[in-house]
Amino acid sequence: GQQSGGGAGGTRDQIRAVGSSTVYPFATAIAEMFVQGNPGMKSPIVESTGTGGGMKLFCAGVGAQHPDIADASRRMKKSEYEDCRKNGVKDIIEIQIGVDGLAFAESKNGPGLKLTPKIVYEALAANPYGKGPNKAQSWKDVDPSLPATPISVFGPPSTSGTRDSLAELILTKGCETDPAMEALKKKNEDEFKATCTRIREDGKYVDSGENDNLIVQKLGANPNALGVFGYSFLEENKDTLKDVSINGVEATYETVSTGQYPGARPLFIYVKKAHMQAIPGLQAYLNTFAANWDPNGALTKRGMVAAPEGVRKASAETVKSLAVLDGSQLK
Amino acid sequence: MSAERLPTDWKSDAMRRRIARRYASERRFKAAGLLAVALSAAFLAFLLFSMLGNGLRGFTRTEIAVKVDFSASPLLLDPNAITDQALANANLPMVTGAVVKKALGADAEEWVSPTAWTVLRDAIKADPKILARTVTVKLPAATAIDLAAKSNGSPEAEAAVARLDKAGLLTTGINWGFLTASDGTDPTQVGIWGAFKGSLLTMLVTLALSFPVGVATAVYLEEYARKNWLTDIIEVSINNLAAVPSIIFGLLGLSIFLNFLHLPRSAALVGGMTLALMTMPVIVIAGRNAIKSVPPSIRDAALGIGASPVQVVFHHVLPLALPGILTGTIIGMARALGETAPLLMIGMRAFIATPPGGITDPATVLPVQIFLWSDEVSRGFVEKTSAAIIVLLVFLLAMNGIAIYLRNKFERRW
Amino acid sequence: MTAMMHEQQTLTPAGETRMPETKMTETKMTARDVKVFYGEKQAIKGVSIDVDMDNVTAFIGPSGCGKSTFLRTLNRMNDTVASARVEGTITLDGEDIYAPSMDVVQLRARVGMVFQKPNPFPKSIYENIAYGPRIHGLAHAKADLDVIVEKSLRRAGLWDEVKDRLHDSGTALSGGQQQRLCIGRAIAVEPEVILMDEPCSALDPIATAKIEELIHELRGRYAIVIVTHNMQQAARVSQRTAFFHLGELVEYGVTSDIFTNPRQERTKDYITGRYG
Amino acid sequence: MTAMMHEQQTLTPAGETRMPETKMTETKMTARDVKVFYGEKQAIKGVSIDVDMDNVTAFIGPSGCGKSTFLRTLNRMNDTVASARVEGTITLDGEDIYAPSMDVVQLRARVGMVFQKPNPFPKSIYENIAYGPRIHGLAHAKADLDVIVEKSLRRAGLWDEVKDRLHDSGTALSGGQQQRLCIGRAIAVEPEVILMDEPCSALDPIATAKIEELIHELRGRYAIVIVTHNMQQAARVSQRTAFFHLGELVEYGVTSDIFTNPRQERTKDYITGRYG
Amino acid sequence: MTGPAILLLLAGLGAIAWVSARARAMRLQSAARASGRRDAVHSLPGYHGWYVALWTLVPAGLFLAVWANVAPGLVTQDVLGSPAAQSLPADDFSRSAILGEARAIATGMQAGAFNPLSQGLVEPYRDAIGQYGFAGAALALVLAFAGGAYAFTRVRPDFRARTRVERLVMATLLIASLLAIITTLGIVASLLWESFRFFSMVSPVDFLFGAKWSPQSAALGYGNDDAFGAVPLFWGTIFIGAIIAMAVAIPLGLMSAIYLTQYASPTFRKWMKPILEVLAGVPTVVYGYFAALTIAPALRDFAVMIGIHGASSESALAAGLVMGVMIIPFVSSMADDSIAAVPQSMRDGSLAMGATTSETIRRVLIPAALPGVVGGVLLAVSRAIGETMIVVMAAGLAANLTLNPFASVTTVTTQIVQLLTGDQEFDSAKTLAAFALGLVLFIVTLLLNIVALRVVKKYREAYE
Numbered sequence A: 001g002q003q004s005g006g007g008a009g010g011t012r013d014q015i016r017a018v019g020s021s022t023v024y025p026f027a028t029a030i031a032e033m034f035v036q037g038n039p040g041m042k043s044p045i046v047e048s049t050g051t052g053g054g055m056k057l058f059c060a061g062v063g064a065q066h067p068d069i070a071d072a073s074r075r076m077k078k079s080e081y082e083d084c085r086k087n088g089v090k091d092i093i094e095i096q097i098g099v100d101g102l103a104f105a106e107s108k109n110g111p112g113l114k115l116t117p118k119i120v121y122e123a124l125a126a127n128p129y130g131k132g133p134n135k136a137q138s139w140k141d142v143d144p145s146l147p148a149t150p151i152s153v154f155g156p157p158s159t160s161g162t163r164d165s166l167a168e169l170i171l172t173k174g175c176e177t178d179p180a181m182e183a184l185k186k187k188n189e190d191e192f193k194a195t196c197t198r199i200r201e202d203g204k205y206v207d208s209g210e211n212d213n214l215i216v217q218k219l220g221a222n223p224n225a226l227g228v229f230g231y232s233f234l235e236e237n238k239d240t241l242k243d244v245s246i247n248g249v250e251a252t253y254e255t256v257s258t259g260q261y262p263g264a265r266p267l268f269i270y271v272k273k274a275h276m277q278a279i280p281g282l283q284a285y286l287n288t289f290a291a292n293w294d295p296n297g298a299l300t301k302r303g304m305v306a307a308p309e310g311v312r313k314a315s316a317e318t319v320k321s322l323a324v325l326d327g328s329q330l331k
Numbered sequence B: 001m002s003a004e005r006l007p008t009d010w011k012s013d014a015m016r017r018r019i020a021r022r023y024a025s026e027r028r029f030k031a032a033g034l035l036a037v038a039l040s041a042a043f044l045a046f047l048l049f050s051m052l053g054n055g056l057r058g059f060t061r062t063e064i065a066v067k068v069d070f071s072a073s074p075l076l077l078d079p080n081a082i083t084d085q086a087l088a089n090a091n092l093p094m095v096t097g098a099v100v101k102k103a104l105g106a107d108a109e110e111w112v113s114p115t116a117w118t119v120l121r122d123a124i125k126a127d128p129k130i131l132a133r134t135v136t137v138k139l140p141a142a143t144a145i146d147l148a149a150k151s152n153g154s155p156e157a158e159a160a161v162a163r164l165d166k167a168g169l170l171t172t173g174i175n176w177g178f179l180t181a182s183d184g185t186d187p188t189q190v191g192i193w194g195a196f197k198g199s200l201l202t203m204l205v206t207l208a209l210s211f212p213v214g215v216a217t218a219v220y221l222e223e224y225a226r227k228n229w230l231t232d233i234i235e236v237s238i239n240n241l242a243a244v245p246s247i248i249f250g251l252l253g254l255s256i257f258l259n260f261l262h263l264p265r266s267a268a269l270v271g272g273m274t275l276a277l278m279t280m281p282v283i284v285i286a287g288r289n290a291i292k293s294v295p296p297s298i299r300d301a302a303l304g305i306g307a308s309p310v311q312v313v314f315h316h317v318l319p320l321a322l323p324g325i326l327t328g329t330i331i332g333m334a335r336a337l338g339e340t341a342p343l344l345m346i347g348m349r350a351f352i353a354t355p356p357g358g359i360t361d362p363a364t365v366l367p368v369q370i371f372l373w374s375d376e377v378s379r380g381f382v383e384k385t386s387a388a389i390i391v392l393l394v395f396l397l398a399m400n401g402i403a404i405y406l407r408n409k410f411e412r413r414w
Numbered sequence C, D: 001m002t003a004m005m006h007e008q009q010t011l012t013p014a015g016e017t018r019m020p021e022t023k024m025t026e027t028k029m030t031a032r033d034v035k036v037f038y039g040e041k042q043a044i045k046g047v048s049i050d051v052d053m054d055n056v057t058a059f060i061g062p063s064g065c066g067k068s069t070f071l072r073t074l075n076r077m078n079d080t081v082a083s084a085r086v087e088g089t090i091t092l093d094g095e096d097i098y099a100p101s102m103d104v105v106q107l108r109a110r111v112g113m114v115f116q117k118p119n120p121f122p123k124s125i126y127e128n129i130a131y132g133p134r135i136h137g138l139a140h141a142k143a144d145l146d147v148i149v150e151k152s153l154r155r156a157g158l159w160d161e162v163k164d165r166l167h168d169s170g171t172a173l174s175g176g177q178q179q180r181l182c183i184g185r186a187i188a189v190e191p192e193v194i195l196m197d198e199p200c201s202a203l204d205p206i207a208t209a210k211i212e213e214l215i216h217e218l219r220g221r222y223a224i225v226i227v228t229h230n231m232q233q234a235a236r237v238s239q240r241t242a243f244f245h246l247g248e249l250v251e252y253g254v255t256s257d258i259f260t261n262p263r264q265e266r267t268k269d270y271i272t273g274r275y276g
Numbered sequence E: 001m002t003g004p005a006i007l008l009l010l011a012g013l014g015a016i017a018w019v020s021a022r023a024r025a026m027r028l029q030s031a032a033r034a035s036g037r038r039d040a041v042h043s044l045p046g047y048h049g050w051y052v053a054l055w056t057l058v059p060a061g062l063f064l065a066v067w068a069n070v071a072p073g074l075v076t077q078d079v080l081g082s083p084a085a086q087s088l089p090a091d092d093f094s095r096s097a098i099l100g101e102a103r104a105i106a107t108g109m110q111a112g113a114f115n116p117l118s119q120g121l122v123e124p125y126r127d128a129i130g131q132y133g134f135a136g137a138a139l140a141l142v143l144a145f146a147g148g149a150y151a152f153t154r155v156r157p158d159f160r161a162r163t164r165v166e167r168l169v170m171a172t173l174l175i176a177s178l179l180a181i182i183t184t185l186g187i188v189a190s191l192l193w194e195s196f197r198f199f200s201m202v203s204p205v206d207f208l209f210g211a212k213w214s215p216q217s218a219a220l221g222y223g224n225d226d227a228f229g230a231v232p233l234f235w236g237t238i239f240i241g242a243i244i245a246m247a248v249a250i251p252l253g254l255m256s257a258i259y260l261t262q263y264a265s266p267t268f269r270k271w272m273k274p275i276l277e278v279l280a281g282v283p284t285v286v287y288g289y290f291a292a293l294t295i296a297p298a299l300r301d302f303a304v305m306i307g308i309h310g311a312s313s314e315s316a317l318a319a320g321l322v323m324g325v326m327i328i329p330f331v332s333s334m335a336d337d338s339i340a341a342v343p344q345s346m347r348d349g350s351l352a353m354g355a356t357t358s359e360t361i362r363r364v365l366i367p368a369a370l371p372g373v374v375g376g377v378l379l380a381v382s383r384a385i386g387e388t389m390i391v392v393m394a395a396g397l398a399a400n401l402t403l404n405p406f407a408s409v410t411t412v413t414t415q416i417v418q419l420l421t422g423d424q425e426f427d428s429a430k431t432l433a434a435f436a437l438g439l440v441l442f443i444v445t446l447l448l449n450i451v452a453l454r455v456v457k458k459y460r461e462a463y464e
C-alpha cells in the first residue's frame, strides 16, 4: 500500500465514542438501540477511558482516526477546550443527556444515617476548615445526633470524574457553610479548593476502584460502611442497599432529577461537528439519544436520571440545530 | 581385626531409637511434600469448580412462552413488504410490551427482557405469514426473572417465577446465543463471539510476528552467534523481556504504536503487535532450549560429511527441535491469549458489538471482555462473566494440553 | 589425483619417528608442527605426522592426551569449537587445508569422519546414506542415488542386513549396525581419507570384530586414521601407530615395532599398563 | 562382630571358582544366585560370590557387563533405581540384606561406597567427613567429631595435605584428593565393607598410584571390593578377581591365576584384548 | 501501477530468475563435472537459483520500501504546486489534515470528505499519485532486471553461490535477534521521555522517598510536592508480591517440587506436574475475579470473626494469596530444575552414607541447589511485582503503609492502570506519574532478572 503514516487516512463506518465510565452504560445502551433502529449500520464503539482520558483522545484532532464523541460526567474544562482548538477541533457540540445522582447508600441492615453536606465534609475532609488533620473517628464525633459507628466510606478514587462530583457537589457545599471559608474563597481560590475538597487519607475513606459492584458487595458485608456511587447502582441493588438521606432528602428518582437531592450532576456528550457529515449514522445516533432520555425512556430504565424538562428541550434543540459550544462559558 | 577400631553398635537401643526418629522425620517431610502438592491442586480444583458453579448457568437462559395475536396488535406492517427498515420502524418494542401485558398481566412487562422484541422481529422476518395468525413465541426473560428461575432472586421475581411456572410458561434451555452473539447491554442477550473473534485475530497477528522472529533469533543465538558484547546484550535483553511486566508492554504499545506510529486504536493489529513483543522472548527461550537439546552428535555427523552450517541447521537441527519450539510457542500463545493488562492501555477496553472483520477493525478480546463484564451494573452479568471465563479456560487448557502432549510425545533422549 | 610420492622423512624432534621400511607409500595428508589451543590451554604441542594411503594409522595414548583433538584438526572439525585455535600446517594432497581459499565444506566431504558414538540421523537408513550425495550434488536422478546407496552400504558391510528395510529409521539399528551405517554414510560422498575416533568403544565384541574386519577391507581404497583406547585393537587393525601423551607425539612408527619394541620409556610404560 | 568363619566352597555352575588355596579367610558378604533386572532387561544373570575381609576383590569385564550393577546390589544402592529388581540372596555377616527386617540406612553405613567420579559434597572438607557421623549420631560433642575427622582423613592419607584448610570447600581439591576425601568420608562411619566403582578412572596416573597405595593400607581392616576397567590395576591391587561378561560371572579366583592362567576361553580372550 | 500488482510482477520475475539460473548452473556444472575435477563444482544449482532470485528481488524490494516513504512527500509537493492548492488555509495543521483527506479519497481509502476543501484536491492528487506510482514501478523493474542480470552473469560452476546465499540467511537471523534490543530500547525510550517530563515537575527524591501518595492533591492544585511519594506503592507492591505471595509460593512450590521429583511415583508425577502447571496458565484476569469475588470476602469475614480491626475486603492478603498460588508452578519448576541440576552423584553419595531421602534433600540437595532456588525465587518475585490484573481487581487503591495483611494496600501496577484509565488531565503530573512508575518497575525487574540470571547461570556452570 502507498499509504503514509500521519495525517488522516483510512475510512471509518462506525461511530467512535470515548470517555466517562459513568456515561458508558448509557452510551452503550443507545448504541444498541441505534443498531436495532437502523439495520445495516455497524454498532458504535464505546470506550471507557474516564472523562479526562476521553477528552484527551477527543481533542487530539479531526479525522477518521480520532473519536467522534466524548462522553463526560462533568462539563468540559476550559483547558480541554483550548487543547481541542489547538488541534483543529474547532466546532464542538455539547449535549447534556441527563443527570447522574451521586448516591450515598448503606446496607439494608445499616444504622440509617441521616447526613448533610456539612456532616459529610466534616467526616471526610483531610483538613476540615483548615484547622488541622481530621480527628473524627465515628459519626458521633461529627454530629452528636448520629450513632457512634466508626466512619468508613467506600467511594470513587481520585482518578475518577465521580470523585470530582463528590468534591464539587457535596464537600464544597458543606465547606461553604463556614463563613470563614467563604472569605477564603475570595482571598485564595486555590487554598479554598484544597481545604474544601481534599479527602482524608487515613483509611476512613477507601478509594474503591472502578468496579462499583465490589462496593455494593462490600456494603452488604459491612453494615456500618457507607458507599458513594452512581445512582444507577443503588437502583440496581435496591434489594441489598438502601439510600442515605442528605438534608433530609432521600435519593429517589424524583429528587435526583429535580435536583433536590444534592448529589446530582449533569452528564454530557461532546460531538465534533466536522464529523457529522463524514461518519455515517452519527446524526441518527444523536437522535436515538434524544428519543430515549425522557423520564420514562429507555435510559432511565438503566439507571440514568432524566434531566429537567427545560434542559431536555434545549438539548433536543441542539441535536437538531447542531449548535456549536461557546468556549467562553467554560471554566 | 584391629584393636583401635570402635565398632558401632547398630543394635543398641539408643541407635534403634535414633533410627526410628529419623524415619519419623522422613515420613513427616514426605507428608509435607504431599500436602503441598495437594494444597496446590486443591486450590486449582476450587477455582475451577467455583467458576463452573457460577458459570454453567451463564450458558442457559430462561424463556417465557407468550401467546401473540398479531392481527389484534397495532402493528404498522405490510406483510408483503417486510424489510429490515420497515421492521425497525414498526414500533415493535411497544407492541411487545402490550402483547406481554395482555398475555400475562399488567405487571408482566418487566418480566421479559428489554430486547425481547427482537425475537418477535426475527420471527416475523422468518415467516411474515404469522402476522395473520396467533402464535406462541418464547421470549427471553428479564434478568431478574432469569436469576430467580435459575437460583434465587428478589421476592417479587420469585413470586413471578412461581406464577409462570405454575402456568407452565417457563422454560430454561441452552443459550446458543451466548456463543454466537457479541457484546451488548442486556445480559440475557450478550455473547462472546465478538471477543472471541477479536482474540483470534489478535493471536494471528501475534503468531505471525513472534514465531518467525523468535525462531530466527533462537537459531542465531544458539547456533551461530559468537560470544561477544553484542550477543551478550541480545541475550540479556531477551531474558529480561521475558520477565518485563506485561503492563509495561502496554505502555510501550501506547507510546510507540498509537502515539508515534498512529496505528488504529483498539485494533487487533496493535494488540497483536504488543503481545508479539511479549511472546517473542518466550519463543526464543523455548526455541533455544529445544535447539540445545538436539545432541551435538547430529551436528557433528552432518558437518562431518560436508554440510554447511546453514544446511546443518535447516536440514537437521530445526526439524528435530520443532516439537520443542512448538511447545514453547503454544505456551507463549496461551499466555498471550489470557493477557489483559497491556490491552487495557491500547483502547481495547471498549464496547464493541460488531465482531471485527479484519485486523484493523476495532476489537476486544476475551480476557478484556471478562474484565468489562465483571464491571457491569446489571447482576445478570455475574454468571456471564463466569461463563466467559469458562470458555477462556477451556481454550487455555486445551492449548496447554496440546503443549504437554507434544512435549511428552516428542521428548526424546539421545 | 595429484598425489605426491615422496620418501618418508624424519620428522620433528618431538616425535621419534621410524620410517616404515618396506615400501614407498602415497602420502595423503601431512601435518607439520601442529599446535592446538583451547583458549589459553594448549592441547597439542607441535605434532608432525604423515598419513598415507596404504596403511591404517592408529593414534593411541591415555585419556585427554589430545588424540581426538588432533584427529579433528585433520578435517577442520575443530572450527566448530569457538575457543579452538590451530597453528602449523596441514596439507591434503599438498594443499594447505587451513588456507583461506580452502572451502571447509568440500574439505569435509573429502576427509570423512566417524565418531565414537554412532550418530545416524534420525531418518531412514536410505536417507542417512543419501544425505551427503544430495547436498554435494553427486546424484541427479533417483536411480543414481539408489546406486550410490547400495554401493555404500555394500562397502560398509551392511547391505545384506538392511536391504529389506531401507526405509526403517537408522536409529532403530543395533549399535554396531549404526556404526557401520555411519561409515557407509561417510563413504557415500567418496572421501579420500576417513577419520575414526574410537569407533568401537561403544560396541560389543562381535560388532567390534565386524568393524575391524571392515577397516581391513577399506584399507588401500581410503587413507584411514583410527583413534583407539584399546591397544590390542590398535595392534590388530593398524600398520602404523602414533603414541600421544600430554599433547605430544611421543613415538610414531610401524605398529608391530611400537608394541614389541618401544623406543621411548613413556611408550613402554603405557603399553605395559603403568598408567592410563 | 558376628563374623562367620567357613571354608570357601564351590559356587554355582555359572561361575568357575577356584578356592584361594593358602588360608582360611573371614567371609564378610556372600551372594547366591543373584539376578538383577532393569524392567524387562536382565543385567545380572545368577551370580554367586563370596567377599572376605583379608583380600581385595576386583571385578573386571567389558563395559556394560554388569560390574557396577552387581556392586550396587551389595549395599542396596540399586533401590534408588525405580526399575531395578533384585533376586537371590545376599548376606552380610550371615544376615540377609534384602530381608524386610534389614534397615537400609544401617546397611549403607556398614557397607560404604566410593564412586567413579569423585563426588564430595559442596561443603567444607570437615563437613564432608563429619556428615556421616552426624546423621548417624556417632559423635556427641564437637571434640568427638574432630577426632573422627582427623582419624578418617589420616586413614585416607589426606590429613597432611588438608589439615590447614579443613574449612575450605571439598570441591576445591584436586581430583585425586577429592577421591581420597570420598574414601575418608566413607571410612568415617566405620563401615565393614567398602565398595569402589572404578575409583581411579577419572584420575591421572599419580593420583591413581596414591589411591592404589591407600587400598593396600586399608586392606584387612575393611573388606574391599573394587571395580576397574584397567586390568593392570586389578593385577596390582587385588588378591581375588572376578571376571564378568554379559551379566554372568565367568570366572572368579586368585588374581594371579586369572591373569596368568585363565581357565575360561572368554576370560583369556578378554585379558589378551580380543574384545572390550 | 498499484502496489499489489507491482509486487506480483516482482515475484514473477524472481521466480523466472530462480528457474533460469538454476538451469544454467546445472548445464555448466555437468560439463565441468565431466572434466573430473572435484572442486570444479561448488554449489548446488538451487543455490545459484536463489542467488540470482535474491539479486532480482532484494534491491528492488528495498527500493520500493524507500519509495513508499519518499513518494508521498513528493506527491504532496506536486499537489501544493497545483492551482487548487492556493485556497488552502495557511495554518499547518488544518492544511495537512485536508491534504491527508484528499489523498485518502484519491486512493479510495475514504468515501466522503470531512472537509469540503479537500474535494478540490482529489484530482491533483490522483494525477500526482499516478505519476509517481508509475515512476516508482518503472524504477523498481529496472533495478530488478539489472540486479538479476548482474547476478546471472556470475553463474559459473565454481561460483560460491551457496556461501553468498547463506550469508544473507545469517544476516536475516542476526537482524531478527536485534529486535529484542530494539524492543528494549523502545520500552526505555517511551518510558524515559514521559518520566523525564514528570521529574521536571516532581523531584525524583520526593517521588522515590516520599511517604505520601495522593495524586488527588496534585489534581486539586495543591502542589506536587507531597503528592507523589511512591513509598506506599513500593511497600504495597513488596508486601503483596514479595512477602505474602512468596510466603505462599515458596513453601508450596518448593515442597511440591521436592515431592514430585524425589518421592512421587512416575505416574503420579506425570499427572500432577501438568496439573500444577495449569495454575500458571490460568489468565490473571480470572485470578483477579476470583480473588475479588470469592477469596477477599471470605478473608474479610474471617478477619472480622477473629476480631481483627480494620479488615478491608480489598485486602493485601487476598491479592497476595492468589498471586502466590499463581506463582507456585513458577517456583516449583525453577526448584525442580535446580534440584535436577545437582548431579546425581551427590544424591548417590549421601544415600550411600546411609542418609535417608529427606536428610539427603535437606542437607545435600537443597544446600547445593540453593543458588538456583534463590535465583528462581528472584525471578518469581520479579514476576509477582509486575503482575497487574490480580491487584487491579483485588488489592484496592488505598496507599497505606501498613503491616496488616487484612488492610487494603495499593501497588505500582494498580496505580499505573488507574492513572492511565481514570479521569486524567493532559500533561499533568498525575498522568505522567504512570510512566515514572513504569520506569521504576522496569528498572527493578531488570535488576532482579539480571541478578537472578547471573546467580542461576553461575550455579549451573558450577556443575557442568
Ligand SMILES: Nc1ncnc2c1ncn2[C@@H]1O[C@H](COP(=O)(O)OP(=O)(O)OP(=O)(O)O)[C@@H](O)[C@H]1O
Residues within 6 Å of the ligand: C038, C041, C043, C061, C062, C063, C064, C065, C066, C067, C068, C069, C070, C081, C083, C229
Ligand atoms: N572443547 C574443548 N574446550 C577446552 N578444552 C578441551 C576441549 N576439548 C578437549 N579439551 C581438552 O584438550 C585436551 C585433549 O582432549 P582430547 O579430547 O583431544 O583427548 P583424547 O586423547 O581424545 O582423550 P579421550 O581418550 O578421553 O577421548 C584435554 O585436556 C581436554 O580437556
Ligand SMILES: Nc1ncnc2c1ncn2[C@@H]1O[C@H](COP(=O)(O)OP(=O)(O)OP(=O)(O)O)[C@@H](O)[C@H]1O
Residues within 6 Å of the ligand: D038, D043, D061, D062, D063, D064, D065, D066, D067, D068, D069, D070, D081, D083, D229
Ligand atoms: N538405570 C538403569 N536402567 C536400565 N538399564 C541399566 C541401568 N543401569 C545400567 N543398565 C544396564 O545394565 C547393564 C549393566 O550396566 P553396568 O553399569 O552395571 O555395567 P558396567 O559393567 O558397570 O559397565 P561400565 O564399565 O561401562 O561401567 C548395561 O547393559 C546397562 O545398559
Ligand SMILES: [Mg+2]
Residues within 6 Å of the ligand: C067, C068, C069, C197
Ligand atoms: Mg577422544
Ligand SMILES: [Mg+2]
Residues within 6 Å of the ligand: D067, D068, D069, D197
Ligand atoms: Mg560401571
Ligand SMILES: O=P([O-])([O-])[O-]
Residues within 6 Å of the ligand: A019, A020, A021, A022, A023, A049, A050, A051, A052, A072, A073, A159, A160, A161, A162, A163, E422, E423
Ligand atoms: O469515568 P468518570 O465518569 O468517572 O470520568
